[in-house]
Amino acid sequence: MITAPRLHALCHWPLPTCLLLAGLLFWLQPARELSAGLISATYLALCLHYCWPQRRIPSGQTGELLIAYASQGGQAQALAERSCAQLRDSGMPARCIALNQLGDAQLASLERLLLVVSTYGDGEAPDNAARFERSLLEQASLPQLHFAILALGDSSYPQFCAFGQRLQLRLQALKAQPLFDLLCVDNLDAGTLRHWQQQLGHLSGNSDFVDWQPAHYRPWQLEQRLCLNPGNIGAPIFQLRLSSQEDVTWRAGDIVEVGPRHAPQRINACLQQLGLDPQQHLPDGQLLRDALSQRHLPTTRPDQQSMAQWLAELTPLPHREYSIASCRSSGNLDLLVRLQHQADGSPGLGSGWLCQHAEIGRQIDLRIRRNPGFQGPDATTPLILIGSGSGLAGLRAHLQERAANPHSRNWLLFGERQAAHDALLIDELRAWQHSGHLERLDLTYSRDGHPQRYVQDALCDAASTLHAWLADGAALYLCGSLDGMGRDVDTCLRQLLGDEQVDQLSQSGRYRRDLY
Template sequence: MSANIASTGTPGVRRVPYAAIGNGFALLGLLALAIAFVPLHDDAWWPASPQRMRWIWAAVAMTLYAAISGRLLWRSRSRPRRARDAATSGDQVLVAWASQTGFAQQLAERTAATLADAGMDVQLRALAQVDAATLATASRALFVASTTGEGDPPDPALAFVRDVLAAPATLPSLQFAVLALGDREYEHFCGFGHRLDQWLRKAGATPLFDLVEVDNGDAGALRHWQHHLGLLAQQPELSDWSPVTYEPWRLRERVELNPGSVGGPVFRLALSPPAGMQPTWQAGDIAEIGPRNAADAVESLLAALQLPAAAQVRFGDRQLALGDALSRAHLPESAAVAGLEAQALADTLKPLPHREYSIASQPSEGNLQLLVRHMRRPDGRSGLGSGWLCEYAQPGATIDLRIRGNPNFHPPAPQRPMILIGNGTGIAGLRAHLAARAEAGARRNWLLFGERNRGHDFLCHDDIERWQADGLVERVDLAFSRDDAQRRYVQHVLRDAADTLRTWVDDVAAIYVCGSLQGMAPGVDAVLREVLGDALVEQLLRDGRYRRDVY
């Protein structure tokens, strides 16, 4: 594990230096062998004195050996100090785990290692070693919590539940996130993770992102957690923990929805599945995309290395042409891999991480639709996923795609009123829900949507206006922040409709929020709590009537 991970042992238990004891016995054994061999040397050990150059080279070798040994000893002694320094860092991330079988601990260790490799200071602890004082002084904490039985905490976490979770707390300075492990066959799925999440929210802690549920180790959900870790570490191109098995979809169409916008261009993409495949999904589900590099970047690297694109190599568990493998991997600097043969080069490659997008359509519409904003890095280069989808891939191109179920954002019952709130490309997830509600004949739908300018950024306006004219959307409230002197966002529109909000909630409406985690989502949450009160909002969360898909 990286040196900047401070791992705390069990309080009050002295760690036995097994490594030092083992090394001591090994040295004693070598000394005993040396003494045993002494009687075999009854003559002179060396017939003549070594030449002068041999003495010099022996001295040089001994000096180098001493220097290297001293360096290794200094590093081993300094490592605990660096861990202690990390433990006192104000910008440190606490990673705490509660595990029954060891799986949560493994995920916590992998989480800590991912953040540490990204240069962050991390402290790794069992939840039993976390007390109220630790949480009160922490600035950021990630919890990996498994659930046993019908919503119970793991046995090792019982002390934390008794001493910490049972007492009220005030944690206004803490930012947190929870990875909840469970089995969906149980009624209280991920019950302990949800209980921990709710306790932290009630204590005033701020979620870094919404709770991530993992059903029986689902790899897709774990990739979603890792996606958030990359954003937290400001390194969104970290490789996935586990490879993704994609299907080869086809890009049928790409249309820019907001030409002339002061924001980045947004494209609607229509994709068709492989021949013979009949995919199904629900509103709220996610498309995982395997991005690729620009073709000219791959060609330039191959030309610099003087390697053929068609050379067959093993890349992960697949046999691919070298050019194809490079298109799916982080491209190395040519100087770093110069002189390598094709397979040796392939062995150094790290796959590009997946990208996630809300599905904007229903299967009955005949294609899978995405709304993607073309993002630019600070140096002007295209973003990894949006560059591939919005710039490099051309209509007809193969798109690696996998549909991931997202049960936490699946639709409510058709008879339940629905309030849909979002901004920007968050309209994608909301559009899928409105399309599903239209198919089901559910008419009590209230949409609140915000963007920059009405003239350019009223995304999906044709669908929304058609559904409203057909009586399938009862109410639409819009906020275009750049159209007025005083900027108004979707949360301001929601506050202005406070009386209507209370009425819909009294009618047992479900509230679904999709869009930006920064600004919009916390702003909407604050208005909900202001209008409805914290107790009711917490009850809506527990009942599944307040759900979010924010990023």
């Protein structure tokens, strides 16, 4: 019998093959029943050849990802090669070339491109990228291209990362779409390079990598964990409160890097499978299970080598990044973390540790990374804050910080799914609205209306207010998911303001984004 799956497979045969099969059937003249069945199947294949739904892989997702570097002294090339290796280790085909090797025709056909570029001399392109910059000026449009740039420089020079910034502006002018925002690295700053690694992890869909330069964590204590959206139809979001015995400072907009740990059950299962005792004491007094909690778990036991050597060969777990959700003067460091799940249904490494496995009172390994690109303007500058989901974290920190100045003007546009379950920190937001600290508050819940309404819809509806605030010198700060909200809000802004004004706002520092 010809079943649906077999018929579906038959429909993918080339058309000449189907016709040849039909001719052979008539020439061979098999038994009447078999012949009729095969001829019917062939006829159906011919009829359905062009109308059966074809399973297509999204364009640009299966091909090789190109990483092009502009390097005068070798640093950009070395980082490009490291980036290439991380992507390959994650199962993504990648290739590394000098920027001048990228021709006009190839650029016009590329769908994704990563650029790792240095600035040479007085803001010039390195020698192996000068031809490319000249040819880029002759390109008419690159709407198919999605790109990201890691720019290397030294902030003590006036033309800090000038070449990378010129590339960013020119590619956007050609309608190319950023995969994520430009990253400028000051003197090979380790934190920015770790952030680039995180972005590579998002691209490859594999965040299990080895940090090029591990974070030097400090111990913080988990004081409180509260689910902010119980009963919601999506993943839960938790508010976590941490404290430190040290005097640590940060600004609204800064990032924390967390050193995650495996769930105890997973470590015990791994060691038991290897025939090792999780409660075994190491020479330094540490339990074996605790020593493994911050490392990639082993697949073999230490037969012919010492335990110390065996442990040293296990690479540390990669860090995880989260926006800080409180200002320093609040006395605590808050995070808003959405519990993520991996393909097999298990909790994400970082969010699982923070939202499920870490006990209250437990030590959390944490490092604060300065993020000047999202730190706030002075209190006299009106501020428009836009975000969704756990992106409220970075916006809340700015509102807390600006609360010290009672005359600051603030407007928050925030979106989630259902008001009944996802009204995150609603009492605090309403209190700020009532006091006037929030001059305007627009809340949207996509699953509560028909048609569905998102934060970008609220922004478009408030176009006249947006123009008025910008005319008063307001800055726009956007925090949350890049896919979906981040891109949609940017599209809305370009429709309302035009590409030129949005690019001018970005270049002047009045349009800033913290997207992930």
